Amino acid sequence: MDYLTPEQIEELKNLLLQRREEVIQRIQHFVEGDTLKVSSDVGDEVDIADLEMEREKLLRLRERETRYLRKVEYALRKIEEGTYGICESCGEPIGYERLKARPVAIYCIRCKEMLEAQEED
Ligand SMILES: [Zn+2]
Known part of the structure; x- marks a missing residue:
């Protein structure tokens, strides 16, 4: 497996920056939008249990987005430090194809499979 070329790193960096924008927007949407939406949606058919479930769901989604955002920022930091793309x-090099599909990957596919049982990534 080859190390990344400067062009490939540039491309992956742009991809990561784009992901970061998207995630930040989604998190902001959760914070500002959905609390409001949930309360204004309260109708006859919506009971407290549904509202609670909805809120739980949003919280979990927001946590997931926040975790992903941390991974994106970690990857961007690794690009700055010159350690990006190394398992x-x-x-060993993680490989361009894998990084293109999953730019936040920090393990090569072999190690990832080995770690899979212990960690959900
Ligand atoms: Zn590895």
Whole structure:
């Protein structure tokens, strides 16, 4: 597997920046929009239990987005430090194709599969 070329790193960086924009927007949407939406949607058919469930769901989604945002920022930091694209477990290149599909990946596919049982990524 080859190390990334400067062009590939540039491309992946743009991809990460784009992801970061999207995630930040989604998180803001959760914070500002959905609380309002939930309360204005209260009608006859919506009871408290549904509202609670809705709120739980939003909280979980927001947590997931926040976790993803941290991964994106971590990846961007690694680009700055010049360690991006290197597997954190075995030190081998992760590979451009895999990074293009999942730019926040920090393990190569082999290590990822090995770690899969312990960690959900
Ligand atoms: Zn590895």
